[in-house]
Amino acid sequence: MRYREHFERQVVREDVWIPTRDGRTRLHARIWRPADAADDPVPALLEYLPYRKTDWTAPRDAQRHPWYAGHGYASVRVDIRGHGDSEGTPGDEYDAQELADGVDVVNWLAEQPWCTGKVGMFGISWGGFNSLQIAALAPEPLKAIVTVCSTDDRYDNDVHYTGGAVLGIDMLAWAGTMLAFAARPPDPRSVGRDRWLPMWRERLDALEPFLHTWLAHQQRDDYWRHGSVCEDYGAIDAAVLAVGGWNDPYRDTVLRLVEHLPDDRVRGIVGPWSHQYPDRGLPPGPAIGFLQETLRWWNQHLKGEAASDSVSGAGGIMREPKLRAWINDPVPPATSYDVMPGRWVGESNWPSPSVTWDERPLGQTHAPVLVRTPQHTGIDAGRFFPFGNASDLPPDQREEDGRSVCFDSEPLNDRVEILGRPRVRLRLDSATPRAHVIARVCDVAPDGSSTLVTRGVLNLLSRRGRERAVEWTPGTYETVEFELGGTGYAFPPGHRIRVAVSDTYWPWVWPHGERGAGLTVVPADSAVLLPVRDPAYDDGKEPIRFEEPEQASPLPVAYERPAETRPERLVTHDVAKGEWTLEVDPNYGGSRTYPDGLRYEERACETYRIRADDPLSARAVSEWGIRLRRDGDWDAEIMTRTELRATAAEFIMDSRIEAWADGETVAKRAWHRVIPRTSA
Structure with missing residues (x-):
């Protein structure tokens, strides 16, 4: 990994509020851009997420947004309405409000004096999803996107259902995770000491567990068609670079996008990776120079530069094969591989005559x-x-x-x-x-x-x-x-x-x-x-090559692992009862301290139980605890629990949340829902 501290253009950072069309709600944004962009305007790149730019994604943001800015772009990270430091209350995944706000942000960026009027979007997972979905709404300034580990089909290739079956492991786990994530408070340093607690109460009062909605739609209906760009690939006018990993559940989206989008507006890359940006160096590798590759994409589609064929050149990316894919060589079974053996291949068409x-x-x-x-x-x-x-x-x-x-x-x-x-x-x-x-x-x-x-x-x-x-x-x-x-x-x-x-x-x-x-x-x-x-x-083709990974200098975050940690995955078998239990620590990063003194503590456990002879014994539980504090300044904590079980005829859901500020109870809520099993 190469880290860059200095770039051709000096980088400045500012936090701003972006208005939305309702005239009442503002979204909080962090913008990295060249210091001279007011005199020499640049295209804007948008990453639009619910995951909190001031803490949860801050280390990842520091790797890429300053890097893009140093290479001549305004790179913008925006918290979705009701999340992080943005105003309003959280909604469902990719709901109409989220997408409309995203269009507003794209248009706002294009109108800024430091912007050329051309905008790109990028993101992984949620940010990759809404990049595709907003591209399908076709705001005029949006010319190109990079969508990583995302889906074009929200019903059959997401965390809710697969092959028409309920995804027990993530239907529950992700609903429980998002209940905890949506309950996190805004940061007083961003929104003000007098505003953060009323804003937090408003969020907590508006919460509704996603699980209720997801299980109410057990077949592919209009709820799932919304945001599924596979319904009309022709609606996407922007150029699309689709990226995935063979160890990510969304990899098939890359194959579908390169099949259904026009040759002059799509390229795909599938490597051996997990659910991560492919420059981060997390198993399984090998990592690639992903930022450099996306820079080629932005330069061609936002700046019109396509003069060079070289990997590191300003353009030429549309001369690459339509699909670049990794072929894994055989490996003994293992739960992790630092680097997968294999090679890159290129396909000029997909489906391929090869x-x-x-x-x-x-x-x-x-x-x-x-x-x-x-x-x-x-x-x-x-x-x-x-x-x-x-x-x-x-x-x-x-x-x-x-x-x-x-x-x-x-x-x-x-x-x-x-x-x-x-x-x-x-x-x-x-x-x-x-x-x-x-x-x-x-x-x-x-x-x-x-x-x-x-x-x-x-x-x-x-x-x-x-x-x-x-x-x-x-x-x-x-x-x-x-x-x-x-x-x-x-x-x-x-x-x-x-x-x-x-x-x-x-x-x-x-x-x-x-x-x-x-x-x-x-x-x-x-x-x-x-x-x-x-x-x-x-035979006779140039080998597929990528540069070594390069990023901006890392954010100095201090990570802590407790002295005693439970296993990430623990399987136990109660022989007398015939019951099997799987306990999972999702291990999203644990506790950490940020340079501004913020201490973020996170603990989670998913538990899945079933007896070998009884389908109605299935039970899944997600438990979360999150605490955010600055010594002597701020202390907020939440705990959530989500449970799913079923009879032969009904799904039964129980969720609860408790929230405290400086040791005092801010909210205590509980939900109990029963939904008929129509097809799941």
């Missing part, structure tokens, strides 16, 4: 095979959002394979490279009207170790479309086909390709309430379809 479908039957017999897996199958699935931590990735899958029904190929004679989204086709019958089917593709080494390559889920109720629920008629065979997550992976000679099938996958998939005799699958009429890439397609 990729052909290899259909492999799961077996030769027409005799049905029973799939009835214990409820805790999936306990070794790994983290839904790998974040660069030591326990994120799936461990050896042998135990999971043993709980599933496995279909293995013969040992491979040659190396087989795949790139894209594999599919699984199953001829099956379900003994119950409601059921799930889960497929995993694993790389099985000669020693028996099993490395997870990719996986997919299908709620059989949604097999005829995510917009409706169609119950299965037991005793009837149907053929279902579903996609697995995108991947770039090379199976070596001598290894086997395994397809493991289960009807449970806890806690990723919340189980249906009915437990019957399982599924029966006909192997000879079932298959895995692999997108096999021909390596000869690379």
